[in-house]
Amino acid sequence: xxxxxxxxxxxxxxxxxxxxxxxxxxxxxxxxxxxxxxxxxxxxxxxxxxxxxxxxxxxxxxxxxxxxxxxxxxxxxxxxxxxxxxxxxxxxxxxxxxxxxxxxxxxxxxxxxxxxxxxxxxxxxxxxxxxxxxxxxxxxxxxxxxxxxxxxxxxxxxxxxxxxxxxxxxxxxxxxxxxxxxxxxxxxxxxxxxxxxxxxxxxxxxxxxxxxxxxxxxxxxxxxxxxxxxxxxxxxxxxxxxxxxxxxxxxxxxxxxxxxxxxxxxxxxxxxxxxxxxxxxxxxxxxxxxxx
Numbered sequence: 001x002x003x004x005x006x007x008x009x010x011x012x013x014x015x016x017x018x019x020x021x022x023x024x025x026x027x028x029x030x031x032x033x034x035x036x037x038x039x040x041x042x043x044x045x046x047x048x049x050x051x052x053x054x055x056x057x058x059x060x061x062x063x064x065x066x067x068x069x070x071x072x073x074x075x076x077x078x079x080x081x082x083x084x085x086x087x088x089x090x091x092x093x094x095x096x097x098x099x100x101x102x103x104x105x106x107x108x109x110x111x112x113x114x115x116x117x118x119x120x121x122x123x124x125x126x127x128x129x130x131x132x133x134x135x136x137x138x139x140x141x142x143x144x145x146x147x148x149x150x151x152x153x154x155x156x157x158x159x160x161x162x163x164x165x166x167x168x169x170x171x172x173x174x175x176x177x178x179x180x181x182x183x184x185x186x187x188x189x190x191x192x193x194x195x196x197x198x199x200x201x202x203x204x205x206x207x208x209x210x211x212x213x214x215x216x217x218x219x220x221x222x223x224x225x226x227x228x229x230x231x232x233x234x235x236x237x238x239x240x241x242x243x244x245x246x247x248x249x250x251x252x253x254x255x256x257x258x259x260x261x262x263x264x265x266x267x268x269x270x271x272x273x274x275x276x277x278x279x280x281x282x283x284x285x286x287x288x289x290x291x292x
Contacts (some may be wrong), residue, residue, distance in 0.1 A: 003149065004028070004053045005044075006073060007063035007094070008035040011120075011127040015063065015093075015153050018130050020044060022152045029053040050076075054083025059146055061091045066238060067100040074104045086112035091146055093134075095119045095174070095235075097242050098164035101137060105163035114142040115163055119170035120154065121177075123231055131155045135173070137166030171246060174239040175257050180214040181236075181277050182260045188222045189284040198223035221278035233280070234273035237264045 002025045005016040013035075020026045020042050027045040029052075030036040036046045047053040050073055054060055060080055062073055070092055074080050080090055090108065092101070092115075101117035108115045116138035126132040132154035136143050143159050150157050160169045187210075191201040202219040205211065221229060240261045247254045266283045267273070 001025070001149065002027070002056060002058045004047075004057035004060035005039075005062075006030070006050060006053070006060065008039065009063070010124045011093075012063040013038065014124075014128045015061070015132075016044065017042060018152045019149065024149070024152075027053055027056055049078040050080050051078045051083035054080040054088070055085075057084075057088065059089045059091060059149065060084070061093060061149070063093045065094065065235070067096040067242070070094055070096050071100055071104060075107055081107065081111065081113070084108075084111075084113045087114070089114035089116065089142055089146060091116045091118050091149075093118050093120050095170050095239055095242070096167060098137075098167040098171070098246065101167050102164040105138065114139065114145070116142055116146065117163060117166040118150070119166055121170070121173050122154070126154070134158070135160050135166045135169040137161060137168070138163050171239070171243050174236065175243055175254070177214060178236050178240065178264070178277065179256050179260050180212060181218050182263055182280055184215055184219045184222060185263075185278070185281040185284055188219065188281055192285075218278045221276060222281045227272075227275040227279040227282070230276040230278070232274050233264065233267055233277040236277045237268055237273065240264055 003019055004027045005012060006029050008016065008028060008030050016026055016028060016039050027047055028036050028039050029047050029050050040046050062070065064070055064073060072079065074090060084090065090113065105115040116136050118134050118136045120132040120134050122132040130153055134150055134154045134157045136157060136159050140159055147157065160166050188198055191198055202215065202223055205215055243257060244261050263280055263283050267280055272279045272282065
């Protein structure tokens with residue numbers, strides 16, 4: 001297939017690489033030319049604007065940061081909507097607000113352009129190993145057309161429902177995961193306050209009912225005090241902003257998520273936005289006063 005790709009960061013670059021390796025004809029657009037250079041070297045064509053990219057593609061996949069980024073990419077003056085032909089498809093694999101997904105889908109529908117919101121779970125490792133979990137919102141027939149592309153990127157694909165439904169599922173995923181990271185931080189803080197070995201506590205918990213991937217990975221980072229690896233906490237902070245706004249609009253009580261949201265706010269205030277989310281542990285640690 002002729003596939004366009006936008007968003008060539010830690011997730012998007014390996015994903016686009018998998019599509020090239022599978023024999024698809026891949027083109028890219030990037031705000032920073034240096035981001036596109038490794039894929040250009042691998043055979044991808046580079047275009048000057050999203051609209052130009054779209055004119056040469058059957059499907060465009062995007063993995064960008066925020067709702068506003070997706071809306072501008074899709075509907076802006078040089079946006080994809082100005083290049084995609086009727087019957088073409090935009091698959092957005094970013095994590096954005098469900099309402100943004102619905103808005104873009106509705107505009108595309110007026111022009112006969114297909115849409116899927118298909119956020120992913122699995123992080124940088126999942127993108128690199130093509131083991132992502134893909135949560136799709138949109139028309140089932142559109143999903144079937146791009147399923148061969150998804151087979152290059154992930155191990156599971158679930159059609160959640162209409163446009164926006166994929167983002168609802170991703171919000172639920174992020175809520176459970178980051179709440180679990182906060183729970184790990186509190187457990188590690190309690191263990192440290194008792195002066196016991198965090199590595200041994202984690203090892204013991206991994207053999208019992210508290211075992212989880214979050215405890216395995218994030219608990220390990222906390223025990224090692226390795227706060228540089230993984231996903232930057234500012235991205236989970238962004239996800240929780242979406243989550244809490246959805247809760248406000250719907251009147252849905254999310255008391256545990258609200259507490260985790262405040263801990264993420266505190267981490268941002270501490271300047272930890274570019275550290276791994278395991279650094280939620282630091283929010284719980286006592287501050288040493290000057291002169292103490």
